[in-house]
Amino acid sequence: MNPTTPPALPTSVTTSAPPSPRYSSLSDQPWYLPMGDEVEVFEAAYSARLPVLLKGPTGCGKTRFVEYMAWRLFRQADTPRRSLEVPLVTVACHEDLTATDLVGRYLLSNDATVWRDGPLTGAVRSGAICYLDEVVEARKDTTVVIHALTDHRRVLPIDKTGELLDAHPDFLLVVSYNPGYQSALKDMKPSTRQRFVALDFDYPPPAQEAAIIAHESGAEPAIAQALAAIGLKVRHLHEHGLDDGVGTRALVHAGKLIQGGIDSRRACDVAIARALTEDADVRRAITDVCDVLLP
Ligand SMILES: Nc1ncnc2c1ncn2[C@@H]1O[C@H](COP(=O)(O)OP(=O)(O)OP(=O)(O)O)[C@@H](O)[C@H]1O
Numbered sequence: 001m002n003p004t005t006p007p008a009l010p011t012s013v014t015t016s017a018p019p020s021p022r023y024s025s026l027s028d029q030p031w032y033l034p035m036g037d038e039v040e041v042f043e044a045a046y047s048a049r050l051p052v053l054l055k056g057p058t059g060c061g062k063t064r065f066v067e068y069m070a071w072r073l074f075r076q077a078d079t080p081r082r083s084l085e086v087p088l089v090t091v092a093c094h095e096d097l098t099a100t101d102l103v104g105r106y107l108l109s110n111d112a113t114v115w116r117d118g119p120l121t122g123a124v125r126s127g128a129i130c131y132l133d134e135v136v137e138a139r140k141d142t143t144v145v146i147h148a149l150t151d152h153r154r155v156l157p158i159d160k161t162g163e164l165l166d167a168h169p170d171f172l173l174v175v176s177y178n179p180g181y182q183s184a185l186k187d188m189k190p191s192t193r194q195r196f197v198a199l200d201f202d203y204p205p206p207a208q209e210a211a212i213i214a215h216e217s218g219a220e221p222a223i224a225q226a227l228a229a230i231g232l233k234v235r236h237l238h239e240h241g242l243d244d245g246v247g248t249r250a251l252v253h254a255g256k257l258i259q260g261g262i263d264s265r266r267a268c269d270v271a272i273a274r275a276l277t278e279d280a281d282v283r284r285a286i287t288d289v290c291d292v293l294l295p
């Protein structure tokens with residue numbers, strides 16, 4: 001199958017309204033290296049319009065995966081979905097984010113009151129994928145909205161207009177969640193969790209992580225392999241009081257700095273050790289690991 005060229009698309013749409021969602025047109029294919037069967041599972045979930053929950057630590061590929069899947073489902077596939085200008089709407093959730101921020105609000109414009117759809121409503125109407133990043137951070141009133149959209153009802157209750165909006169057949173809700181970060185108070189309720197198909201993400205095995213670092217940073221294979229080995233070792237420094245392991249993102253940053261001409265030890269110092277911790281002892285332990293493993 002040779003898909004036709006997609007229509008010219010805007011690269012981004014900006015909005016001044018909170019919460020600054022990111023609207024992705026996905027005209028270029030995002031590069032994603034699969035770790036297992038996550039692509040097949042997501043496609044099957046999308047076919048059945050089952051919402052998807054991505055779990056895993058920071059910088060391990062969740063966002064890239066959603067971008068890639070949205071590209072596959074809306075750009076690569078030979079489907080009417082290709083005409084949708086903005087297939088992916090991403091909202092970074094935070095503790096002040098309310099249901100109103102997601103759903104929409106009335107705004108004053110030239111003495112008139114006009115309704116402005118929030119990012120979730122826009123996706124529900126148009127049939128895009130809406131990705132709520134770190135969903136448990138959001139205020140509790142978002143739960144009502146998410147629940148109605150993620151069971152058999154597939155509706156969005158818009159309290160302020162009294163509307164009960166049926167989701168477009170192509171709409172899908174995807175959320176992410178980092179189980180390590182949350183206090184018990186902020187953990188996801190079973191009634192929310194069980195509405196989603198849950199995919200676990202983790203740090204890639206060293207060979208795959210080296211391939212990702214090389215691709216993303218342009219670093220030489222030997223450097224990419226060393227950075228992947230450093231990642232593995234640093235993730236084992238838990239007993240030194242390091243709460244979070246180093247994500248692939250930080251290793252890619254180190255690779256980019258090295259490609260930019262920064263000495264490899266200095267690159268690891270600023271992109272890994274200093275980015276990860278303020279603890280001088282842990283930093284020293286990371287530096288020792290880098291000294292041993294860098295070529
Ligand atoms: N499987 C992968 N394929 C391609 N690139 C990857 C993969 N995993 C990680 N990366 C690289 O790591 C970077 C960080 O990944 P990403 O932004 O998807 O992390 P995340 O899990 O969404 O993190 P956060 O929880 O902080 O949002 C990407 O920009 C990409 O360079």
Ligand SMILES: [Mg+2]
Nearest residue numbers: 062063064133
């Ligand atoms: Mg992300």
